[in-house]
Amino acid sequence: MRRLIKFSFLQTMSESAHQLKFNLRRLWMEHAIWTSRYIVSAEANLAEKQMVLARLLRNQDEIGTPNFEVCI
Known part of the structure; x- marks a missing residue:
């Protein structure tokens, strides 16, 4: 039987x-x-390809600048 261990951290x-x-x-x-x-x-070769690419590239900005201020 496996037991789950709670870590205090x-x-x-x-x-x-x-x-x-x-x-x-x-x-x-x-x-x-x-x-x-x-x-x-x-x-x-769907028509939405450029819209999807633009949204995908926007993720780079969002991932690169997360809001670390909330951690303080």
Whole structure:
């Protein structure tokens, strides 16, 4: 029988640190989704290809400048 072990450091994470973790995870999920959509659009030569590419490239700015101020 496996037991789950609770680590105390997980319980001491501040609300702002949780929010930062959530925001970064959301950004990376969106990046994966837009990358996948661009690959499909490019391969199928869909009309939305340029819009999807523009949105994908916008993710670089969002990932590169996360809001670390909430961690303080």
